[in-house]
Structure formats: structure tokens, C-alpha cells
Amino acid sequence: MKPYCVPEKTEKYTGYDMIRKHTDIPALPDARLRLLHAFLEASDSADGSEVFGTVTALLQTGLDIHDRVEPGDDSEEEQAMRSRQLKVLAGDYYSSRFYELLAAAGEIDMIAELSRAIADVNRGKMELYQRMQGANAPELTRYLSDLADIKVRLFRSFDRRIGSERLPHWRELLRLVGLCEAAAEELAAVSGGADYSGTTFRDTEPLSEDGSSGRELIGLLRDWAQQLQAAIEALPAGIDRSGLRPLAAGFAAAAEAKGEVMG
Numbered sequence: 001m002k003p004y005c006v007p008e009k010t011e012k013y014t015g016y017d018m019i020r021k022h023t024d025i026p027a028l029p030d031a032r033l034r035l036l037h038a039f040l041e042a043s044d045s046a047d048g049s050e051v052f053g054t055v056t057a058l059l060q061t062g063l064d065i066h067d068r069v070e071p072g073d074d075s076e077e078e079q080a081m082r083s084r085q086l087k088v089l090a091g092d093y094y095s096s097r098f099y100e101l102l103a104a105a106g107e108i109d110m111i112a113e114l115s116r117a118i119a120d121v122n123r124g125k126m127e128l129y130q131r132m133q134g135a136n137a138p139e140l141t142r143y144l145s146d147l148a149d150i151k152v153r154l155f156r157s158f159d160r161r162i163g164s165e166r167l168p169h170w171r172e173l174l175r176l177v178g179l180c181e182a183a184a185e186e187l188a189a190v191s192g193g194a195d196y197s198g199t200t201f202r203d204t205e206p207l208s209e210d211g212s213s214g215r216e217l218i219g220l221l222r223d224w225a226q227q228l229q230a231a232i233e234a235l236p237a238g239i240d241r242s243g244l245r246p247l248a249a250g251f252a253a254a255a256e257a258k259g260e261v262m263g
Contacts, residue, residue, distance in 0.1 A: 026064040055098035062095030148178030225251035
């Protein structure tokens with residue numbers, strides 16, 4: 001079984017000084033990438049686990065960078081305008097690398113699969129944004145579920161590569177990881193207020209005086225982390241549980257840490 005090395009593989013594409021100078025590169029979706037690596041390594045597509053992980057990481061990074069592009073106006077300073085332009089170009093650059101890498105690996109069918117996924121992700125974001133701006137915006141749990149669906153869509157492109165025996169486990173763990181990530185990021189948004197640099201579709205305000213919004217998110221994150229841990233332990237033989245256990249532990253620790261801060 002090959003070790004997980006996606007961060008090292010993507011460094012050659014993400015390490016350009018010009019991009020890093022003007023663009024805040026989002027963190028890799030490490031939990032989703034580790035999950036993908038573990039399942040691919042246990043499948044008939046193990047030979048492609050590195051290239052699949054790398055292209056998915058670059059695609060997700062490109063999409064996440066585009067999410068952080070703020071609308072500009074004629075009064076903005078040149079530095080701000082240049083930073084915004086470079087964010088767009090950086091997102092396009094990362095997203096475009098998957099054609100080259102998959103073609104070189106002879107994985108032409110995955111180009112089509114991931115292209116469809118990109119379209120679904122962008123459509124999902126627009127639809128979620130419109131729902132959140134409407135009079136009947138979904139309640140928190142539904143919102144987090146919709147957000148998780150967007151987060152995992154690229155990774156669902158590999159369903160056919162996982163194998164029928166492991167597919168239900170893959171989908172369940174991917175769903176739970178997406179939910180944990182969505183809850184953790186929204187918790188960071190309500191905790192950080194104006195200092196939060198990530199993306200949220202909600203009109204996030206600082207934590208209420210009684211902490212109710214934060215406590216609800218903490219409770220959801222804790223519950224989903226426990227479900228994730230149970231799902232990991234229920235995995236069939238051949239999938240590396242030891243490499244996945246830290247994912248559930250990390251989400252659980254994040255919930256506990258926020259709970260202690262809030263008292």
C-alpha cells in the first residue's frame with residue numbers, strides 16, 4: 001500500500017511565489033483526500049491513487065480559491081484589484097491541471113467524470129446561495145447537509161473505481177466527513193466573525209450572547225464525529241482503518257475544544 005502523499009505531490013503546482021504573494025491558498029481538504037486514498041488503495045484502481053488524489057486536490061483548491069474572490073468596484077486600490085485577478089487566475093490554473101495529469105496517465109474517462117462534477121458543484125453553489133437568500137432558507141441541519149453534498153461531489157466521481165463491495169462504506173464515510181467539515185467550518189465562521197477568511201453561504205453573525213448557535217453546531221459536529229468513528233470501525237478488511245481513525249478523532253477534538261472555549 002502506497003503512503004498518502006498528496007500534499008507533497010501538489011506542492012509543485014501550488015508553490016509559485018507570485019500566486020502565494022497575492023493569494024491566500026486554501027488548505028487542502030485533507031480528510032476527504034485521505035479517505036479517497038484509503039479506498040482507492042484497497043480497490044482495483046490502486047495504481048492510480050496518487051494521480052487521482054493529486055488532480056482532485058488541485059481541482060478542489062481551484063474551486064475554493066474562486067469562492068474567495070470578492071466582488072470589486074472602480075474605487076478599489078491597485079493592490080486589491082491585482083490580488084483579486086490573481087485569485088481568479090490561480091483558481092483557473094489549478095483547475096486546468098487535471099486535464100494534463102489525467103491525459104498523461106491515460107485516464108480519459110475521469111476527465112469527463114470530473115468535468116461533470118465541476119458543473120454540478122457550481123450549480124449546487126448557485127442553488128444553495130439562492131435558497132439562503134430566499135424567504136424560506138433551510139434550517140441549519142438541512143443547510144449543512146446541502147453544503148456537505150457540494151463538498152463531496154468531486155470525490156463521488158470515483159464511485160465506480162471503489163468497487164461494489166466497498167461502495168456503501170465509501171459513500172457513508174464520505175457523507176459523514178462532508179458533514180463534519182461543513183459543521184467545523186460554519187463553527188469557525190460564527191466564532192471568527194469578520195476575521196473568518198473562509199466561505200459561508202449564511203449571513204454569519206458573531207456568536208449570540210447565550211452561545212446557542214455555536215452550541216448547536218458543536219453538538220452536530222460531535223454527533224457526526226462519533227458516527228464517523230463507528231463507520232470507520234465497521235469497514236471491511238483491506239481498508240486501512242489506522243489511517244482514517246485520526247479523522248474522526250480530529251473532528252471530535254475540534255468540537256470539544258470549541259465547547260471548552262464557550263464554557
